[in-house]
Amino acid sequence: MFIRNAWYIAAWADEVKDVPLGRKLLGENVVLFRDVHGRAAALEDRCCHRGAPLRFGAVTEQGLQCGYHGLVFDCAGSCVHIPGQDRIPGKAKVKSFPLVEKDQFLWIWMGAAKDADPSLIVDYPYHNDLEHWPHKHTMYHVKAGYQLMVDNLMDLTHLAYVHKSTIGGQSATAHVEAKTQVTPNEGGLHFVRWLLNSDPPPTYVKAVGMQGKIDRWMDFEYIAPGSIRQWTGALNVGCGAQENRNQVGGFSLRVFRGPLVFSAITGGTQTQHWRGGGVGRSLILLAFLFTSQTGIVASH
Numbered sequence: 001m002f003i004r005n006a007w008y009i010a011a012w013a014d015e016v017k018d019v020p021l022g023r024k025l026l027g028e029n030v031v032l033f034r035d036v037h038g039r040a041a042a043l044e045d046r047c048c049h050r051g052a053p054l055r056f057g058a059v060t061e062q063g064l065q066c067g068y069h070g071l072v073f074d075c076a077g078s079c080v081h082i083p084g085q086d087r088i089p090g091k092a093k094v095k096s097f098p099l100v101e102k103d104q105f106l107w108i109w110m111g112a113a114k115d116a117d118p119s120l121i122v123d124y125p126y127h128n129d130l131e132h133w134p135h136k137h138t139m140y141h142v143k144a145g146y147q148l149m150v151d152n153l154m155d156l157t158h159l160a161y162v163h164k165s166t167i168g169g170q171s172a173t174a175h176v177e178a179k180t181q182v183t184p185n186e187g188g189l190h191f192v193r194w195l196l197n198s199d200p201p202p203t204y205v206k207a208v209g210m211q212g213k214i215d216r217w218m219d220f221e222y223i224a225p226g227s228i229r230q231w232t233g234a235l236n237v238g239c240g241a242q243e244n245r246n247q248v249g250g251f252s253l254r255v256f257r258g259p260l261v262f263s264a265i266t267g268g269t270q271t272q273h274w275r276g277g278g279v280g281r282s283l284i285l286l287a288f289l290f291t292s293q294t295g296i297v298a299s300h
């Protein structure tokens with residue numbers, strides 16, 4: 001069972017170029033392609049003629065051409081060309097899905113098309129700010145259900161134990177005593193935890209050489225069904241981190257985890273944004289897409 005009336009990430013925008021890309025999403029075979037004008041589209045990956053997978057076709061001037069007998073479909077799934085005949089039957093059409101390119105993702109809506117409101121798509125503008133957040137990305141598979149990833153990420157009490165030698169740090173007490181503010185938001189939940197006057201964890205020391213006591217924050221925002229925006233970081237005590245986290249110096253990490261859901265144990269993509277600049281300032285922006293409907297364990 002999937003929540004169908006929701007936006008899911010179908011692919012990184014740059015995964016879809018001039019060659020069709022087949023992908024199973026929410027249990028359905030979908031083909032993604034760009035027409036000659038650069039517009040991305042998503043169709044059912046099954047030709048309405050004899051059922052050939054359209055991912056084996058090619059993009060032509062008029063649209064996506066089936067690789068079996070040459071029917072061509074536009075971005076809306078309508079057949080616009082049949083080799084050898086002038087008449088195109090009205091029912092010569094394949095199902096299309098609303099698709100929006102935003103923040104370097106292709107977001108797909110696989111529920112009722114009339115309800116596909118692009119304003120509901122999660123914002124992640126950092127992807128577009130190449131000056132401050134240059135990045136590269138890749139894809140990897142996680143053998144876990146995306147629900148388990150949400151569960152894991154929205155419960156950071158594991159940091160002191162699972163991540164003791166990296167982002168957890170040495171003091172479990174600091175995590176236990178973290179001041180946490182939780183607020184419901186539109187379609188999810190938002191929390192901010194503060195580890196005040198604490199020791200920098202090993203990763204922060206290694207990344208930017210943090211020394212002395214720090215005020216550290218963990219800001220996580222869940223937006224159903226599977227997006228999580230994360231902003232974690234630290235500034236030295238006395239810098240006024242609680243009033244203003246956006247300062248030069250310290251450590252700052254942004255992570256986006258988005259809903260890309262296949263039908264089985266599955267995969268995801270990852271992007272990394274690095275920024276150096278300012279005195280002792282190091283910003284890291286990561287975007288992970290952890291995925292799948294089914295799975296046994298959550299991975300770290």
Ligand code: FES
Pocket residue numbers: 047048049050051052066067068069070071
């Ligand atoms: S199966 Fe696609 S054109 Fe025949």
Ligand SMILES: [Fe+2]
Pocket residue numbers: 152158162163300
């Ligand atoms: Fe973890």
